[in-house]
Amino acid sequence: MPVDLRVRLGALELANPVLVAAGTFGYGLEFEPRIPLHKLGGVVTKTLTLHPRQGHPPPRLVPTPAGMLNAVGLQNVGLDAFLRDALPGLARAGALLIVSVLGESPDELTAMCRRLETEAGVSAIELNLSCPNIAPMAGSGLMVAQDPDATAMMVQAARAATAKPLIAKLSPDVTDIGVIAQAAERAGADILSLVNTFTGMSLDPDTRRSRLGSLTGGLGGPAIRPLAVYRVWQVHHAVRCPLIGLGGVLHAEDAVEFFLAGASAVAMGTANFTDPAAAVHVVRGLERYLARHGIGSIHELIGAVQEGHAVGR
Ligand SMILES: Cc1cc2nc3c(=O)[nH]c(=O)nc-3n(C[C@H](O)[C@H](O)[C@H](O)COP(=O)(O)O)c2cc1C
Known part of the structure; x- marks a missing residue:
């Protein structure tokens, strides 16, 4: 039975609903040609800032039960170097490219989005409003995505500069994520991406210090799946x-959980560290899942969770 993996997220059309997540697949080119990028739904770049950043001191990654804590601290080459050095290769590889950006002020974000607006090889812009590994906003001590007004202000600043599909990436570390999501949507976000890592700590009982180079980090991996x-x-x-x-x-069935809960696509992060081809396997696994269940299109699964227990299944 032929199955259709294409999905449409507003104006953004994906050949399949499996992306690689920001910060976990480099700038996208590192794995080419071993991983055929055109077979992915899309590549989200590591988050770029206007100016290059060195990031946090090592160690930056700590394994945890069923997950990984990271404190990379947004190391990146800066937007201009990425556009000059990586973008042409990504375009040649046929990747649908989503560029993740973080502006340290609304004006800076506007400037970055204006710069991306003219790049034909960029299909969408993801706003990282939820990085747990950078200094919080002065005054409130919060991440942007922990405050509905700050979220709206940043999304508006980006919206003013671009007609490209705009994705707002949200934090799970909030009391009510629905309120933040509504603020982002009202301010002009076309798509929401959730979730970023959960803020966490891992402490060494012998040294009494953090196992990371910074005190706190962000937790990803299977440990957070039910929460996400x-x-x-x-x-x-x-x-x-x-x-x-x-x-x-990690697997196609995990992606199906997200579709049933209401997602139109998934992105994979921590899984890429154990197998950079993990997303390609999930695409194939989804084909098999749809065929096995007689489902013609991913769209049939979106938000299709059934009420009641799975007793007897
Ligand atoms: C090492 C590492 C670096 C990350 N860097 C970024 C980043 O630059 N920008 C961003 O929006 N998210 C970043 N994330 C978060 C992931 O994109 C993703 O939201 C999170 O890890 C949850 O997905 P997962 O459980 O599949 O890893 C990073 C995650 C990891 C593990």
Whole structure:
């Protein structure tokens, strides 16, 4: 039975619903040609800032039960160097490219989005409003995506500069993610991406210090999957715009959980560290899942969770 993996997220059309997540696949080219980028739904770049950043001191990654804590601290080459050195190769590889950006002020974000607006090889812009590994906003001590007003201000600043599909990436570390999602949607976000890592700590009892080079980090991997699926479900009931779900996707069935909760696509992060081809395997696994269940299109699964227990299945 022929199955259709194509999905449409507003104006953004993907050949399949499996992306690689920001910060976990380099700038995208590192794995070419071993991983055929055109076979992925899309590549989200590591988050870029206007100026290059060195990031945090090592260690930056600490394994945890069923997950990984990271404190990379947004090391990156800066937007201009990325556009000059990586973008042409990504275009040649046929990748659908989503560029992740973080502006340290609304004006800076406007400038970055204006710069991206003229780049034909960039299909969408993802706003990282939820990085747990950078200094919080002065005054409030919060991440942007922990405050509905700050979220709206940043999304508006980006929206003013671009007609490209705009994705707002949200934090799970909030009391009510639906309120933040609504603020982002009202301010002009076309798509929401959830979730970023959960803020966490891992402490060494012998040295009494953090196992990371910084005190706190962000937790990703299978440990967070049920928490992330729940937040997708919450946001699906709070907004109308399409969602990208992420958090601990390793296999096709994990992705299906996110679709059932309301996501139109998934992104894979921590899984890339054990197998850079993990997303390609999930695409094939989804084909098999749809064929096995007699489902013609991914769209049939989106938000299709059934009420009641799975007793007897
Ligand atoms: C090492 C590492 C670096 C990350 N860097 C970024 C980043 O630059 N920008 C961003 O938006 N998210 C970043 N993330 C978060 C992931 O994109 C993703 O939201 C999170 O890890 C949850 O997905 P997962 O459980 O599949 O890893 C990073 C995650 C990891 C593990």
